Amino acid sequence: MLKKNNSTPLYNQLVDVLIEHIKTNLDIDEKMLSEREICLKYDVSRTTVRAALNELEEMGYIFKRHGKGTFVSGLWKEMQNLSEAYSFTEQMKQLGKIPHSQVLSLEYIVANQDLAKNVGIQEGEHVYKMKRLRSADGMPMMYETTFIPAYLFPDLTISKLESMPLYELYPQVYNQDIKYADEEFYASVLQAKESEELGLPAGSACLRIRRTTYSQENKIIEYTLSVARGDQFVYKIRHSKK
C-alpha cells in the first residue's frame, strides 16, 4: 500500500490514502480505525500514524476524542471555500472567471518616512509605485496601488509586470518566496475619482484593503492598498478556539 523508499514521507502518503478512504467509505461522525489498528494495517509506527492524523485534523477531515476514538468531521467541504488564496488571479480562476490586470502606471520614487516604514526600508531609499486596474470577465473589480522595495526587485518594468502575475514574478524571476501576507480591511464608500475608475456610482459600497506581503527571510516584498467592489468581494474566515 505505502512505498517505503518513496521520496514523499510515509505520513504524507498515509494522509492521501486516508482522505481517499474517508471520502469514499465514511460518513460524518463515523468512527475511524484506531491509531494502533492503522499501524497494523499499513505496517507503520504509531508516530507516523499520529503525524498523518494530525495533518487530517488540521485539514478538518477528522476530530479526536480522548478515550473514545477518532471520528470523521465532514468540515472539509466547507473548508474548500475558506480562502487560502490571497492572489486575485487565483481567486478569480477558482470562481471560473477570467482575470485581467491592466498596469495603469509604474513609477520609480523615493520613499518618505511613512512609506519607508510600510515597506520596511530606510527613508530616502527607492520604491516602485504601481497602479493597476483588475478585472474579471471584463468587469472592473478592484483598483490597486502597490509599493515594492527597489533593492529586492532591480529593473522592474511594465513588460515584466504584464508577462505574469505578480505572485509568480516574485518567486520565479526575483527568487523571493512568499511566507505570508497580512491584510487589514474595512468597509467604505467610493469617492468620485474612484467611482470613475471602477465604473460605478459614487457612494457605492467598497472594501478598502491594506496588504503587506513577507518573504521567507521576513523582508517586506510588497505593500498594497486596494479598493474593491463591495458587491463582488466576500471574505470568509474561520476563528478556531485554541
Place this chain on the structure above:
Amino acid sequence: MLKKNNSTPLYNQLVDVLIEHIKTNLDIDEKMLSEREICLKYDVSRTTVRAALNELEEMGYIFKRHGKGTFVSGLWKEMQNLSEAYSFTEQMKQLGKIPHSQVLSLEYIVANQDLAKNVGIQEGEHVYKMKRLRSADGMPMMYETTFIPAYLFPDLTISKLESMPLYELYPQVYNQDIKYADEEFYASVLQAKESEELGLPAGSACLRIRRTTYSQENKIIEYTLSVARGDQFVYKIRHSKK
C-alpha cells in the same frame, strides 16, 4: 528545570520556558539552540523538543530552516493584534472600551426551510430569534440578529441573555463548548431603517457579517447576521503560504 511528574506535559512546560528565553535573551533572526542541544540542556527526548518547537512555530515565535537551524521569528508581537477573538465583548475590552449589549427582542419561532439549513435543524423545529444593539462607550457599533436552535438551549430568556455575554452563556449554562466559528463578510451601505438603529446617515459604509458558530460536537449553536459601522471595524487576517 522541568518537572517530570507535573500534570502539565513536558513539551508544554518547555514551550513556556523557551518563550521566556526568547523574549528576554534573543533578537529577531537570531539562531536558537539546536534540537539536540535542547535535549541535553533540559534532559528530554528529541520528540519532546520537536513537539515544543512545533508549538512555537505555530505561535509565530520561531521558524526553521532545514540544514541551517531554528531562528527567532519576532512575529508574535504582530500576532497579538490579529484577531483570535471573535467575541464582540472581548474585542471591545481589548480596545479599552466598555461594551454593552441591549437585547431589543427575543422570539420563539418555527424555522422555515432556509433558516433550518442555516442553524442545522429540520424544517419546522423551533429557534430563538434575538435582536441586539451592541455599543462601546455608549456609541452604537453594530446591530445583530441571532438565531439559536431551541433544542440545545431550552428556556432561553432575556434575563439569562442579559446576565452574561453569549459566549460565556454557551459553555457555562448550556454546556456547549465552542469549537470554531465561520464568518463571511462584505462591504455594503446602510439602509434607512438600519441607519436609525445605529444613529448614522443612510448610505453610510457598513460591514455585513454572517457568522456560524459550531460546538465541539460539530453542532451549530448560533447563526448571526450583523451590520457593523464601517468606520469602526477593521479586520485583520494573515494568509500563510503552506
Place this chain on the structure above:
DNA sequence: GAGTGGTCTAGACCACGGT
C-alpha cells in the same frame, strides 16, 4: 565531513471513557 532539521521505529506508561 560535521551539524542541522525531517522522518521513522518499537517500544513504554499515562489519562480518559465506557463495560
Place this chain on the structure above:
DNA sequence: CCGTGGTCTAGACCACTCC
C-alpha cells in the same frame, strides 16, 4: 477492566547547508 488517544523515550537514517 479494556481500548482509546496523549505523552515520552532512545535510538536510527535521511536530506539539506556550509565549510
